[in-house]
Amino acid sequence: MSQLVQRAGGLPGLEAVIVTFYDAVLRDPMIGYLFARADRGRLIRTETELAARLLGATDVRYSGRPLPALHAPLRLTGGHFDRRTQLLREAMAAHDLPDDVQAAWLEHVTDMRPHLIAAADDCGPEAGRVVPAGTGRRLMIHASDPKGPDGRP
């Protein structure tokens, strides 16, 4: 068991965070619908194993499916991903996880981002930002769309 996992309260501590997290995810108006047919017990078990691995545990095995192939058919957007990350952040804070445990967990989540969302759906770091008027910069509607919002290239 790694230091970080121990300081998160071991596997029971991680599982408690994951239970809070999925309670929020499953009823969330933005992403909850995606989980309509998912098996809650399985999600909690596999996410707990994964979190332990991400935090350095070598004596825990991830028994779930490979994540990129599992998420590809969902055609996830950057918005879906960011909403899930926010709910995870809130669940970690609700359980008072130490700051360095939270930071390490979130770092791994961020690393997985490009592997789990549909590439063409992510507009990059500019997406969703308010661009100040008159700067000459334009928001891209879609990463693969060569035209601007007004239909002109």
Ligand code: HEM
């Ligand atoms: C780093 C980010 C993510 C991680 C670590 C993660 C992890 C997982 C894990 C461990 C499972 C269960 C694996 C299994 O059943 O074998 C799962 C399933 C699932 N995930 Fe994610 N996920 C991530 C991002 C997302 C996002 C952003 C969404 C949508 C908002 C999402 C939606 C789903 C759904 C709907 C399932 C159930 C699919 C099914 O049972 O067919 N995931 N995820």
